[in-house]
Amino acid sequence: MTESDKVVSGHTDPVVRRGRGRPRCFDEQEALHKAMLLFWEYGYEATSISDLTQALNITAPSLYGSFGDKSQLFYRCLDYYLTTEACPIERIFQEARTARIAIEIYLHENIKKMVQEHKPAGCMLVVATMNCSEQNHQIQEQLLQKRHWVKQRIYERLQQGIQDQDLSPNNPIEAMSDFYTTIIQGMTLQARDGATIEQLNRVAEHAMKSWDTF
Missing domain, CATH: 1.10.10.60 (Homeodomain-like)
Structure with a gap:
């Protein structure tokens, strides 16, 4: 019996049977x-x-x-x-000469990622589990840990600024970390609501003007 005969008769050989599954390419x-x-x-x-x-x-x-x-x-x-x-935080923090420059560049680079053509607005770490139910608590926890890691890296970069003497030992770096993390996460929600790059850059500029108030 030929292969075509097998197909017609309903006895297709398993070797030649092929469903819709995973495409060859x-x-x-x-x-x-x-x-x-x-x-x-x-x-x-x-x-x-x-x-x-x-x-x-x-x-x-x-x-x-x-x-x-x-x-x-x-x-x-x-x-x-x-x-x-995601915004390349490690590269930015390593290459920036001072803590202030590191945070300023990080804010503006995040904005470029938050508002892109043909891509969702905001940061996936913030928006992907905003409305999750309790049954997906583990997934929410995973993203929370990653957001905490980002805040910890901001704190460590400010700490390095004190060691490098471009930031005063009297600066409340924990409060500064909280502040700039809040700015970044807030800009994500603004981006989701339609804020433009220009609007978000103005937010970042005002946030950097607050640097000297700490």
């Missing part, structure tokens, strides 16, 4: 990028498996086979976001 990085944009735009809970399979053009079994469940895919997308989209 499946690009994992491209898939992560598309899934990241959904989670970034709509949040973890509002993004359904159906949304993801349609955006990635794969079936649900193929999605599970490639990335695990929805939470595992979200964590992969979060890592992808931090690697490809």
Whole structure:
């Protein structure tokens, strides 16, 4: 019996049977990028498996086979976001000559990431779990830890400023860390509400004028 005969007779050999699953040209990085944009735009809970399979053009079994469940895919997308989209805090803090310059550059570079053409507004670390229910507490906790890490890095850069003597030992660096972290997170929400780069840059400029008041 020929292969065509097998198909017609309903006895297709398993070797030649092929369903809708994962495309032959499946690009994992491209898939992560598309899934990241959904989670970034709509949040973890509002993004359904159906949304993801349609955006990635794969079936649900193929999605599970490639990335695990929805939470595992979200964590992969979060890592992808931090690697490809988030403001490069380490490079900025290492290259800036003073603590003040480091914070000022970091504010303005964040704004460039918050308002981009063809990408969701704001920071994914802030917006992706804003409306999550208690059942997704673990995912909220993961993002909270990453936001705390950012604030800790701001604190450490201010601490380095004291060591480098470009910041006074009397400066309340914990309060400064809280203040500039709040500015960044607040600008994220403003970006989601439609604030322009120009508006957010003015916010950052006023925030830097507060530097000398600490």
